[in-house]
Every structure is written in C-alpha cells, then in structure tokens.
Amino acid sequence: MDGKRKAAADDSEGSAAAQSANKHRRKLFDKLKANHASSNSNSNSSTMLLVTPFSSSECNKDTLLCICGFREAIGTFIDNTDFFGADGLDCAAELGQYASQLSPSNSTSGGSAAVYWRPNKPKMVLMAVSRVASRHNCACRPDQIKALIATQGPHPAMYVLLIAEAREHVLPMLVAVVRNFPIYNMKSRQQAEGRVTIALYHNDELLPLEVHEKLSHVAQAVRNAACLVDTPSIEMHTDRYLECIHDMVNGLDIEMEVVSGTDLRERGFGGMWNVGKAATHLPHFVVLKYCPHGNAAPFQAQMNPGPSTLVWVGKGIVYDTGGLALKSKDGMFGMKADCAGASAILTAFVCAVQGRMTFGHNLIAILCLAENAIGPDALRPDDIITLYSGRTVEINNPDAEGRLVVSDGVAYASQLLNPTLIVDMCTLTGAQSSATGRLIGAIVSNREDLEQWAVEAGKLSGDCVFPCIYTPELNLQEYNSKVADMKNSAKDRGSALVSTAGLFIEANLAKEFTAKEGGWLHIDMCAPAMVGERATGYGVALLLQLLHVYSNQPFVP
Structure with missing residues (x-):
C-alpha cells in the first residue's frame, strides 16, 4: 500500500463514524457479558x-x-x-x-x-x-x-x-x-x-413457582446460546468467547481447564492447532467439569444408571471462511453460526449445573474454539496432520475442519475422562438439511438405545432429531488414503455424507471406550441452528431433555 492510500485508510479508521462504531461494539460487548451473568435481565436487548x-x-x-x-x-x-x-x-x-x-x-x-x-x-x-x-x-x-x-x-x-x-x-x-x-x-x-x-x-x-424458576434458566440459556452465535466474529473471536465462558461459569462449583495457542501443538491437539493456527486469535480447548463424584465414575451401559460421567463436546468455529478451500461470497455469509454447537453446550451446561439438573451424574463440557481463517500458515490440501487420537489425516478439504477439532475433543474425552456417554454437537455438514430438513437435526449413534433416547428427547424438547444410518463398515472406506491413516473428506459426495462425517469423529474414540460399549451420539444441527438470519439456540433444550430422559426423570414433574 502506498503512503497516500495508507494515510487515507488510517484517516478512515480514525473517523468519527468509525470511532462511534467501535465504541458501540465495546459497549455492546460489556453489556453482553453482563447479560450472561444474569438469569433474567437482558441489558443489551430491547x-x-x-x-x-x-x-x-x-x-x-x-x-x-x-x-x-x-x-x-x-x-x-x-x-x-x-x-x-x-x-x-x-x-x-x-x-x-x-x-x-x-x-x-x-x-x-x-x-x-x-x-x-x-x-x-x-x-x-x-x-x-x-x-x-x-x-x-x-x-x-x-x-x-x-x-x-x-x-x-x-x-x-x-x-x-x-x-x-x-x-x-x-x-x-x-x-x-x-x-x-x-x-x-x-x-x-x-x-x-x-x-x-x-x-x-x-x-x-x-x-408451581419452582417450575417457573427452572424454565427461566432454560429460557435464558436458549437466548444466550443464540446471542453467542448472532454476535459476529469481529466481536466474538476466540479470545472474547473465552472471556464469555469465564463470566458465565463464574461462581459455579466446577473445574475449568484451558489449553491455548501453541500449547495445543505441544500437547498433541493436531486438529485444534492446525485448523486455528492461521487466525489472528488462536484456538482454545476448554474443559468444564462438574464432578460431584470425582473424575473416575463407574462405567454403566444401561439407561438410568447410577452416578456416571457424561461428556458433551461442542464445535466452536467462531468463523469459517473455508480456509484455503475458500467459500463463495454467498456460501460464506452466516458462517458466524459455525460455533452453534459449542454455544448450545456451554449454556446448557451452565443451566444444568445452576438448576441442579445433572441428577448426580458427572457432567463435563468440552468446547473446541477456533477460527478457520486464511493466511500464510493456513492448513493446506495435501498436508498430513496428527490428531489427539494418534491418527494421521491427509487433508483433502480444508473446509472440512469441524470434524478435525471435534475429533480432538472426543479423543481427549474417551482417553482421559472415563465417560459413560459422549455427545458431540456440531454444525458439521450442509448435507444435514437435505437429510432431515431445516428444523430437525440429524443424529448418528453407535447404540440403538441411545438413538431412541435422543429421538424421544428431541420430541419432548421441541429440538427434534432423526437418525441417519450407522454403517461404518460401508462408509469409512470413503476416507482411505495412500499416505495417511485417513483423509478428512469423503471422496464420493453421494455416500450418506451426514453419517460419513459423523463416523470420522467416531473413528477417533479411544479403543478402550468402544470396547466396553461406551455410548456415542453425534448431533448435526447445521440447519436448525439458524433460521433466516437469526440464531435459534437450537440444542440447549435437547441436551437438557436428554439428561432427563437418560436419568428417567420428567422435565416438569
């Protein structure tokens, strides 16, 4: 940029209008944080x-x-x-x-x-x-x-x-x-x-009043989840998202662990690091633990078990340009919604802990926060990376980034947290709307009983879901690679893409977890996360109702 053009740009950025807009954004963000700390007051809402x-x-x-x-x-x-x-x-x-x-x-x-x-x-x-x-x-x-x-x-x-x-x-x-x-x-x-x-x-x-109070927490959780998604990444980048998490969990009886930036690379989170390393604001891997029974709860496979450990893993891509597989101008608009899975999990987790809806179970939320940006350090096609599971992945589509970060999340959970059940929630595939429509999410699960519980929870919450096929013996071959354990995108675009994308995530679960029939449920909510140009908070009620169904408890006694 020559001197005159640079001076003009600097002058434009320093104009009264620009300063006013930036001041408005800072004020809005302060109010947004204040709103997350309140159960009924929405100070930046009309x-x-x-x-x-x-x-x-x-x-x-x-x-x-x-x-x-x-x-x-x-x-x-x-x-x-x-x-x-x-x-x-x-x-x-x-x-x-x-x-x-x-x-x-x-x-x-x-x-x-x-x-x-x-x-x-x-x-x-x-x-x-x-x-x-x-x-x-x-x-x-x-x-x-x-x-x-x-x-x-x-x-x-x-x-x-x-x-x-x-x-x-x-x-x-x-x-x-x-x-x-x-x-x-x-x-x-x-x-x-x-x-x-x-x-x-x-x-x-x-x-009764206690029912109104319980539902008040749910209402606020749904609105907060939608607000996190509606807020564009110029404000809600990964660092500010992390600030919001701190504000929302402040005062809760939980443990919080954060792995950020280059520490992700050093600790083996290859999906998280490589997806987010090109962004100005580096990725964060956030673990929130509410564990009244300790970290090593006994494994139980049946419905309504004794105290067990449930893990929710959320895709939190604060913006998805497609990376070096750059999206079109029409395809990129609205990609601030790619953090909807993490947003639903965060606010549902806070609601469940505040409202005592965990029914004695350990509840852990994992939020995989990153921005899929373009730049000199962006993940390239042909790159081979190693995920937390130890699997090597040949990148054939930088725009199939969500499964990389979530795979790190489920691998971490299945290796270190001794879970009974892992639920991942993602805006993972555009194919989801073709499979189950704009208002109903798609699910993939390794267990039929869990699939049935999820469908029931969907109908009881209003966040409906419907199962897609579970056939890893047929679909995983779509990821075959000559030089790595797998590719990150299916070669056949007609290969049941919702199921195939979910199976990529399942392939990164620890063998010990799958060997003991640990439950895994994948929820693809790409379309229902946003209707028109507004986020819906989809997934919050579904997760909370799933807790109740799993524990054989009515939501409203």
Whole structure:
C-alpha cells in the first residue's frame, strides 16, 4: 500500500463514524457479558423476558395478553379459572365465544388466532395450534407457536399464558416463544423497550413457582446460546468467547481447564492447532467439569444408571471462511453460526449445573474454539496432520475442519475422562438439511438405545432429531488414503455424507471406550441452528431433555 492510500485508510479508521462504531461494539460487548451473568435481565436487548406467574391485576389497557395452546385447552382454561372473571377483566363468557371461533384442532392449515379487545382493557389474542403432528414432530407444534407469537411483534408489555395440555409440552412451548426475542442487536437507532412475561399452566392449573424458576434458566440459556452465535466474529473471536465462558461459569462449583495457542501443538491437539493456527486469535480447548463424584465414575451401559460421567463436546468455529478451500461470497455469509454447537453446550451446561439438573451424574463440557481463517500458515490440501487420537489425516478439504477439532475433543474425552456417554454437537455438514430438513437435526449413534433416547428427547424438547444410518463398515472406506491413516473428506459426495462425517469423529474414540460399549451420539444441527438470519439456540433444550430422559426423570414433574 502506498503512503497516500495508507494515510487515507488510517484517516478512515480514525473517523468519527468509525470511532462511534467501535465504541458501540465495546459497549455492546460489556453489556453482553453482563447479560450472561444474569438469569433474567437482558441489558443489551430491547426486550426483557421473564418466566414467572402473574395475575390479571397486572394487566391494563396497554397490555397485550396472548393465550396459547390447543383450542380445547384454551377453552378449559377460560371456563375453569377465574383469571378472566376477576380484577376488572370480567370477560370469560365473551372470551369463550371467541375461543369457539378458532380453527378446529385437526386443521391442517396451521395455527389460528382471534383478537378480543374492549376500550380501556387489555388487548387479548387467543392462539390455537393444530394437533396435526407426525410421529417425527413435537406433538404441541412449537413451529406454529413461534409463528403465532411472531405476528404480534415487539410490545412494551406483553404477557403470554402458555396452556399445556400435557406437562411434557411445557418445555417446547416455552422455547418456541423465547425464540422470538433474540438478544443481540447492533442497530444504531435506539430500540423501543419491551417486556415479555410468560406464565405456565397445565390445563387450568398454574404450575408451581419452582417450575417457573427452572424454565427461566432454560429460557435464558436458549437466548444466550443464540446471542453467542448472532454476535459476529469481529466481536466474538476466540479470545472474547473465552472471556464469555469465564463470566458465565463464574461462581459455579466446577473445574475449568484451558489449553491455548501453541500449547495445543505441544500437547498433541493436531486438529485444534492446525485448523486455528492461521487466525489472528488462536484456538482454545476448554474443559468444564462438574464432578460431584470425582473424575473416575463407574462405567454403566444401561439407561438410568447410577452416578456416571457424561461428556458433551461442542464445535466452536467462531468463523469459517473455508480456509484455503475458500467459500463463495454467498456460501460464506452466516458462517458466524459455525460455533452453534459449542454455544448450545456451554449454556446448557451452565443451566444444568445452576438448576441442579445433572441428577448426580458427572457432567463435563468440552468446547473446541477456533477460527478457520486464511493466511500464510493456513492448513493446506495435501498436508498430513496428527490428531489427539494418534491418527494421521491427509487433508483433502480444508473446509472440512469441524470434524478435525471435534475429533480432538472426543479423543481427549474417551482417553482421559472415563465417560459413560459422549455427545458431540456440531454444525458439521450442509448435507444435514437435505437429510432431515431445516428444523430437525440429524443424529448418528453407535447404540440403538441411545438413538431412541435422543429421538424421544428431541420430541419432548421441541429440538427434534432423526437418525441417519450407522454403517461404518460401508462408509469409512470413503476416507482411505495412500499416505495417511485417513483423509478428512469423503471422496464420493453421494455416500450418506451426514453419517460419513459423523463416523470420522467416531473413528477417533479411544479403543478402550468402544470396547466396553461406551455410548456415542453425534448431533448435526447445521440447519436448525439458524433460521433466516437469526440464531435459534437450537440444542440447549435437547441436551437438557436428554439428561432427563437418560436419568428417567420428567422435565416438569
């Protein structure tokens, strides 16, 4: 760059507009960290969200009151409670007539809404969802709940009554509402303040305060996971992500270990180091341990075992350019979402420990943080690297980097942590959306029972998943290499790519772990991690529900 051009660039960077933008970013990041430390306050969001019981006396003429559930459940609630007959609302009879006008529950046309309003009274919107749900979908239709709530837009005083016909519907209904209110926002204009208060009912019964408190932690975890993903890597690079982890786990009774930068190379984390070494901010391998029973829990293979060790491993690529297999401009946009697996695992881990949802198990989270950047030190095609497992890998696609970092994570876990179960969660393949769609994640597992638990947990959480084939004897040959143990990308693009990518990760598990039938579950959530241009927090509710299913515990007693 010549002197004049450099001076002009320096002047541009020092302009008032640039300084204002940088100041805005610094302020936003400070608020983001403050938000992670709070369970209910979202200081950098235009919307505060609370999960707590409320009464009709809190509603006034400026209130928007949404009542959501199956049509029959809404009718039962109106008929059997005094919510609408007390504190001046006095509208139960008329509201019941409006409820009867909602679409029948067997309608295939989607949810329906009816608006009831009187002068100087709260505006009320009845929202009925369809009972039509296939066996692979969540029965309470969180997709429709999210869409119905979205029609009302931001509101300064929004109250939501979720009327669950069954207790197992409470969690997915709540998460569906929460996804309409993301935290991250960099708009320069001041956003209107909003407040959303959610109360939870089982038919006409207000659920106990402790249930609201538990679900409040879940709601915040989902929003925080989405916020980490929504925040671009100019702010949420690997070093700042590590700062956020420190802030979020501060005060928890856990152990934390971090291996960073060149220490990764020295300690044998070949996947982590080689993927992230070209970036300005070097990679971090983070281990969070909540181990009330010590690090060497007894191995148990059956469901609902005694105290055992569960390990979650998350792909945390804060930005994926594709490396030297550079993505196109359209293919690269949105690649800040490549840390969605680690983000879901981090916030679910914090939620589980805070909310005492580990049920006596040791719970360990491993976060593989790196940026797949381009530069003189970037990983090249034809390079051969050695992963933590000891396997050598010939690189034939630098854009298949996620499996390299996650393989280091599962190898570390299976060699050193004596786990009963390893779950890895990744935005791993674009093929996932072709296999299971934009809203449903794909899973691969070495055990049929674990596969079934995951499907059940998906339907109970609203973060649905569906199994892909598990045939390592057919698929692993796709990674054959003449000069190394394996390549990092399948040669045949029609070879069940979701399964094949997951099997690369499984191939790096310790032999001792697989020999004793240790459970391994791979979750590819590439598409559901982000809908449109907003992160969803997908995976948080799934992981927490999987803990409950594994421990044979209902989420809402």
